[in-house]
Structure formats: C-alpha cells, structure tokens
Amino acid sequence: MFQPDLLRGKRILVTGGGTGLGRAISHRFAELGASLVLCGRRGEVLESTAAAIAGETGVPVETAVCDVRSGEAVDAMVERLWATAPIDILINNAAGNFLARTHLLSHRAVDAVLNTVLHGTAYCTIACGKRWIEGGRPGTVLSVLTLSALQGAPFTVPSAMAKAGVLAMTKSLAVEWGRHGIRLVAVAPGPFPTPGAWQQLMPEDRQTAPLARSIPLGRYGEHAELANLCTFLVSDQAGYITGEAVVIDGGKRHLGGAGPSDLLEWTDEQWGKLRS
Numbered sequence: 001m002f003q004p005d006l007l008r009g010k011r012i013l014v015t016g017g018g019t020g021l022g023r024a025i026s027h028r029f030a031e032l033g034a035s036l037v038l039c040g041r042r043g044e045v046l047e048s049t050a051a052a053i054a055g056e057t058g059v060p061v062e063t064a065v066c067d068v069r070s071g072e073a074v075d076a077m078v079e080r081l082w083a084t085a086p087i088d089i090l091i092n093n094a095a096g097n098f099l100a101r102t103h104l105l106s107h108r109a110v111d112a113v114l115n116t117v118l119h120g121t122a123y124c125t126i127a128c129g130k131r132w133i134e135g136g137r138p139g140t141v142l143s144v145l146t147l148s149a150l151q152g153a154p155f156t157v158p159s160a161m162a163k164a165g166v167l168a169m170t171k172s173l174a175v176e177w178g179r180h181g182i183r184l185v186a187v188a189p190g191p192f193p194t195p196g197a198w199q200q201l202m203p204e205d206r207q208t209a210p211l212a213r214s215i216p217l218g219r220y221g222e223h224a225e226l227a228n229l230c231t232f233l234v235s236d237q238a239g240y241i242t243g244e245a246v247v248i249d250g251g252k253r254h255l256g257g258a259g260p261s262d263l264l265e266w267t268d269e270q271w272g273k274l275r276s
C-alpha cells in the first residue's frame, strides 16, 4: 500500500515504543525504511523490542531509557540523540492510565497520569521543536490521543484531561511552528487490544458487553490499521496536514450522537411488531 522506501532517511523517536501500539507503529515505520529510537522506562523491554524489529526489518533500532515525566531526563536524552543525528519525527505515545472513581484519587494518582501524558509530551515536543527551529530543520510531531480527548471519559478523567491538553498543544503549535516547516498531527484511537491497556482498563467484568453495542463496526481496531494511519500522517505525502487529529475508532465516537444504541440489538420480530 505504501512505497517500500516511504520513510527511508527519516530518524524517528517513539516514546513508549517498547510495547503495544508504540511497538506496532515502530515496526511499520522500520518496514518502510525509517531508523528508530525507542524510548521508555524499562531497558530490557526496549532492548528486546529493538532486537526483534531490527532482526525482522534490517534497519537500525536504538533504545533510550528515559522517564518522560522528568524534563531534565528528556532534555538529556534528546541532546544525546542529536549528537549522533537529528530526529526528523517525534511520536508522543508514552502514557499511563487506570480506571478509578475520580473523587477518590490522591494527588499522586492524578500526577502519575498528567505528568506522563501531558508534561511528558510537552517536554519531548519542546526538546525536539527548539532544536528543529534553531537548526533551521523541518520536523513532524505525531501524538497518540484517545477518544476521550474529544468527548471526555468518566473513570479515566486524568487521562482524558491530559490527552485533551495534548490536542490543544497540537493545534496551537501547528500555528506557532508552521512557518518553521514543523507539522503537528494526532490520532485518536478507539479500543485496540494491548496487554498494557487491557490490564489497566478492561477487567474481566467489562469484557462481557457485546462489541456491536459499543463499536458500530463490531470489532476492535487492528494494530496494522493504526500503524498505517500514523505512517501516512508522518510521511511527506501528508505534508499539507497540520493541527489535525484523525479519529480511528470503528465509528464508536458517533454512537451517542447517532441515536439510541439499544435499537441495534432489536430482532426482525421486534421491528415487525413496531411496524404493525
């Protein structure tokens, strides 16, 4: 579907690239020729993913252990990476999230999510952006949001707040940095099964509801579908798109607005009875 060398020559930093969706996106980028830096807190996870991707695609994959909640650590990582070669594309994917009743959250629980998603994304984006601007280089930032950035989400409120902030950053910097040749884009996925997200957000009690009731297309997203969307958005083929967030959710976002979803489960008999 893409030119096999679509991302050749691009050096891409993926935060949270060692697991889940970050790993799937990284793998697709590598298949299309990008060189990668995977960042996360756990070195052994990063090393194992880097070895797998490099082995399968033949492209170089570096790792950088970094907790994005620390602005100093992010600056040091980006400085170290730039000393070898500039980053061309930043993927803000690292996140933390959990289900909880909001009125019972401690300050530290709120901070754990906001510091990772909102502050971490800001630190990484500014660290790359200032080097692009000072060096007169173009750059691209893609941030992974959630549907909750657009419509809120009870019981994951710090995540919804943080992702909404990242969306605001995307729109704002698209204007402020556009004249420097820097694009900012985002994706807002619905549910894509990963061990990380399912462990945090999908306890067994939640897995019994019929999918067709919550997702019009009746299935979860496939990692390749998200990876292909991200590939297009960061590629030069999308060079005139900036400040936009693309929803990829099987139609989930429209369920509420489109009318009562209980009618989706009505039988022919029920419809017949209504008509008669």
Ligand SMILES: CCCCC/C=C/C(=O)SCCNC(=O)CCNC(=O)[C@H](O)C(C)(C)COP(=O)(O)OP(=O)(O)OC[C@H]1O[C@@H](n2cnc3c(N)ncnc32)[C@H](O)[C@@H]1OP(=O)(O)O
Binding pocket: 095, 096, 097, 098, 099, 100, 105, 106, 107, 108, 109, 110, 112, 113, 146, 159, 190, 191, 192, 196, 197, 200, 201, 202
């Ligand atoms: C199904 C559709 C999905 C839709 C959207 C998906 C969005 C996603 O983002 S999925 C990504 C999921 N992946 C992760 O969350 C991986 C990374 N997560 C983590 O590292 C942890 O879960 C973290 C977010 C809690 C951060 O870890 P850490 O910094 O180590 O934090 P602590 O364990 O020290 O806890 C800090 C603070 O938070 C309180 N806390 C932790 N979990 C909960 C919980 N489930 N409920 C309430 N409070 C929680 C913890 O108690 C600490 O507070 P204090 O006790 O006051 O110290």
Ligand SMILES: NC(=O)C1=CN([C@@H]2O[C@H](COP(=O)(O)OP(=O)(O)OC[C@H]3O[C@@H](n4cnc5c(N)ncnc54)[C@H](OP(=O)(O)O)[C@@H]3O)[C@@H](O)[C@H]2O)C=CC1
Binding pocket: 015, 016, 017, 018, 019, 020, 021, 022, 039, 040, 041, 042, 045, 066, 067, 068, 069, 092, 093, 094, 095, 096, 097, 116, 120, 144, 145, 146, 147, 188, 189, 190, 191, 192, 193, 194, 195, 196, 197
């Ligand atoms: N899966 C889904 O259904 C959906 C996911 N998303 C978004 O997709 C992205 C990936 O989620 P997913 O793959 O499911 O979950 P994962 O838990 O697999 O991914 C989270 C990644 O972030 C890294 N990370 C967490 N905290 C930090 C930190 N402080 N510093 C650096 N890295 C950190 C983790 O690595 P480590 O622990 O080693 O640091 C991990 O690799 C997230 O932004 C999430 O919000 C959005 C909508 C739906």
